Amino acid sequence: xxxxxxxxxxxxxxxxxxxxxxxxxxxxxxxxxxxxxxxxxxxxxxxxxxxxxxxxxxxxxxxxxxxxxxxxxxxxxxxxxxxxxxxxxxxxxxxxxxxxxxxxxxxxxxxxxxxxxxxxxxxxxxxxxxxxxxxxxxxxxxxxxxxxxxxxxxxxxxxxxxxxxxxxxxxxxxxxxxxxxxxxxxxxxxxxxxxxxxxxxxxxxxxxxxxxxxxxxxxxxxxxxxxxxxxxxxxxxxxxxxxxxxxxxxxxxxxxxxxxxxxxxxxxxxxxxxxxxxxxxxxxxxxxxxxxxxxxxxx
Numbered sequence: 048x049x050x051x052x053x054x055x056x057x058x059x060x061x062x063x064x065x066x067x068x069x070x071x072x073x074x075x076x077x078x079x080x081x082x083x084x085x086x087x088x089x090x091x092x093x094x095x096x097x098x099x100x101x102x103x104x105x106x107x108x109x110x111x112x113x114x115x116x117x118x119x120x121x122x123x124x125x126x127x128x129x130x131x132x133x134x135x136x137x138x139x140x141x142x143x144x145x146x147x148x149x150x151x152x153x154x155x156x157x158x159x160x161x162x163x164x165x166x167x168x169x170x171x172x173x174x175x176x177x178x179x180x181x182x183x184x185x186x187x188x189x190x191x192x193x194x195x196x197x198x199x200x201x202x203x204x205x206x207x208x209x210x211x212x213x214x215x216x217x218x219x220x221x222x223x224x225x226x227x228x229x230x231x232x233x234x235x236x237x238x239x240x241x242x243x244x245x246x247x248x249x250x251x252x253x254x255x256x257x258x259x260x261x262x263x264x265x266x267x268x269x270x271x272x273x274x275x276x277x278x279x280x281x282x283x284x285x286x287x288x289x290x291x292x293x294x295x296x297x298x299x300x301x302x303x304x305x306x307x308x309x310x311x312x313x314x315x316x317x318x319x320x321x322x323x324x325x326x327x328x329x330x331x332x333x334x335x336x337x338x339x340x341x342x343x344x345x346x
Contacts, residue, residue, distance in 0.1 A: 075331060082327030089321055093140045113307045123309035125295075126302050131310060134290040135317050141291045142318070145206055145275045146325075150267035152210025157217025158253070158260050164218070165225030166248045176222070179215050187212045188277065195283050205284050209271045217263040224256045265329035269322035276318060292318045 111128040114120055122131035164175040182190070191208035198204040228234060228251075237247050272292075278284030279293025292314045299311030 078327045079331045082324040082331070085320060085324040086328070089139060089324070092136050093143065113302060113305065113310070115307075116309055122313040123307070125298060125310050126307070131295070131313055134295060135292070135314055138290045138292045138295055138314060139317060139321060141202070141285065141289065142272045142275060142293075142321070145202065145209070145291075146268040146272040149206045149209035149213070149271040149275075150264045152206065153212075153214040153267055153271075154217055154260055154264040156210070157214035157263065158221050158256065160214065161218040161221025162225055162248055162253060162256070165222040165229070166244060166252060172222075175218075179218055182212070183215050187274070191274065191278060192281075192283055195278060200284065200286050202285060202289070205275055205278060208278070209274050213267060213270065213274075217260070217267075220259050220263060221256050224259055225252050228252055228255055262329065262332055265325070265332055269325045269329075272318070272322055272325075 107127045107129060109128055111120070111124050113126055114124045114128075116123045120130050120132065122135060125131055125134070160175055160179070164172045190212040194208035194211060195204050198207075234247060234251060237251055242250070275284055275291065276293035276296065279291050280297045282297065284293055285291045295314040296311050296318075299307070299309075299314065302308075302310040
């Protein structure tokens with residue numbers, strides 16, 4: 048009798064051996080809500096910034112330089128007495144702006160290139176895919192440095208350096224999806240009905256690759272934030288006077304020699320938390336947009 052009870056579903060769940068799909072679905076839901084809560088808190092902190100913050104975050108007070116975390120300054124102060132918490136909120140707003148806009152630019156370019164290559168085929172496909180291979184042969188960071196070096200370091204230059212160099216994977220994904228869609232009966236029906244190639248692309252192909260495009264953009268946002276941080280850390284990104292998480296981590300290096308660990312630690316911690324939250328939402332969307340993965344979670 049004891050052996051029969053062990054096989055009952057309720058007994059298996061109490062013993063911790065329930066269905067793997069249910070357990071994984073529960074973990075995915077927990078990660079989703081944790082990501083939503085974290086991003087909501089960060090969004091409120093960024094959006095509720097007072098208009099005077101642009102001036103406040105530049106306020107210098109040498110008497111308060113390199114003070115550790117206190118009630119007055121929870122994240123401490125930097126080497127010239129500026130409040131690190133205030134600058135982190137401002138830097139997060141700058142990093143989010145760079146990440147979202149750069150992800151949108153790279154996704155639009157990738158979708159257009161992939162859609163044209165997959166829909167037209169032939170020489171158009173070969174030329175565009177060879178162009179993708181050429182860009183892929185050069186590391187993204189080197190291309191980004193080259194683009195930033197052409198223009199003066201600014202917010203627009205950093206966004207362009209990221210958006211113009213990170214569309215390759217999106218183009219390949221969209222192209223492969225459109226090559227599969229071209230074989231579907233509804234595409235043949237549209238062509239037989241007299242629809243032009245551009246109408247087929249805009250009316251039938253692009254709407255069906257929208258989930259992949261949204262997923263690519265959501266995965267691109269944290270990558271773009273880290274890319275901006277790397278450029279700013281190297282001194283090639285945003286201007287030094289503009290607070291960004293990368294600039295703050297770079298500036299905090301000098302404070303490490305005098306024991307000011309907080310100057311780099313808190314901006315880096317905020318960067319990790321923000322990117323993990325965005326990646327959590329992107330992962331949930333990826334699982335939901337994949338029919339096979341969604342079926343596994345529902346088991």
